[in-house]
Amino acid sequence: MTQVVIVGAGPAGATLALILVQRGIAVKLVEASRTFGRVFRGEGLMPSGLDALKQMGLSSLLERIPHRALDAWEFTVENRFLFRVDEPIESGGQPCTLVSQPALLQALIDEASVYANFEFVQGNTVQDLLWSDRRVVGVKLGDGRELAATLVIGADGRNSTVRQRANLSLEQQSHNFDILWFKLADSPKFESENVFYSILQDRHAFGLFQSSEGNLQIGWALHEDDSSDWKQVNWPEMLASNSPPWLAEHIRTHADTIERPVLLSVVVGRCPSWWTSGLLLLGDAAHPMSPIRAQGINMAFRDVIVAANNLVPLLREGVGDAAIDVVLPKIQAERSPEIIRVQQLQSQEAAQAELLGKSALLRWGASQLAPLVRQPIRQSWLHRQRQLRQGVTPIKLTV
DSSP: EEEEEEESSSSHHHHHHHHHHHTTTTTEEEEESSSSSOOOOOEEEEEHHHHHHTTTTHHHHTTOOOOOOOOEEEEEETEEEEEESSSSTTTTTTOOOOHHHHHHHHHHHHHHHTTTTEEEEEEEEEEEEEETEEEEEEEEEEEOOOEEEEEEOOOOOTTTTTHHHHTTOOOEOOOOOEEEEEEOOOOOOGTTEEEEEEEEEEEEEEEEEOOOOEEEEEEEEEETTOOSOGGGHHHHHHHHHTHHHHHHHHHTTTGGGGOOEEOOOOOOEEEEEEEETTEOOOGGTTTTOOTTHHHHHHHHHHHHHHHHHHHHHHHHHHHHHHHHHHHHHHHHHHHHHHHHHHHHHHHHHHHHHHHHOHHHHOOOOHHHHHHHHHHHHHHHHHHHHHHHHOSOOOOOOOO
């Protein structure tokens, strides 16, 4: 019987598993973690990701789990309002929506679990790949079990074990920051509208929003040339001293709710090849994305649609291994143009923030001349967002 082994139950792995089992294909989904409740999981669904879920018939899942649409994006420089953009950005379009990713993943697994041809292997790591005549034919688990497969899908994230065991290289792009992630008590300011605040003060840049589960989350850009030891910083005071007055007051009042920050090491890059015989990489395993504008989960869903379009007809028919291997590079070829362009746009966004961060004169000019520069800066930002929100290439589920 045709069997697919998917490694990694993140957005790409869990969604693809459900799509395949719904179409009669046997799937074993392997996940190393015993719970989906990691400290950080990206939760921003752009219109491109929402559209992908709709095409896959999964929009109703959002109604059953914590989620909340963003109402606006607002930018401040040196404690001066720069500009604001209301959601949805496009006339008649969908607003960016924040969703509890752990709840979404669990809902996807629950949906797949009603099918007899699905098995979820949780809390078990993949130690190695199984090979026969230079073709991947399965995986070996940490407990010694071996799972045979017609096709192995590596969807196990930016530090993919599957990628390493398959000797598929990752060409990393340069980046100059990591992210420190904080959670703190909610603020009444977010009751009426949920605004994503981007704040630049001195050289410090951070984003603030209300998560789908009701607390506030802060992503602080930790630059590579920052000489201070972030583990020793008085973070409540550091955050407050670089915040607008309303936020500074909230942070100081609720300083005891600020959890120890989690360091998110940013990895950005692409694999020259996403595949080898019997194996395909998807999502961050193939092309780890920058955290800018929450592209990881959205690109993963779009990867799944293209992979399903190419693989489902072959897997249903039980064709030979050679026929499956032929479509693997086609999947990469179809997805690469969008991934390359989105990473370019993310890089442009990061470069602009870096330029402002390094130049006190530019920050002063942006804050003092805000009424004059507001519109051209706003239009430049909007121009970049269209493809980051809608995607670059048309994607349509056909199976």
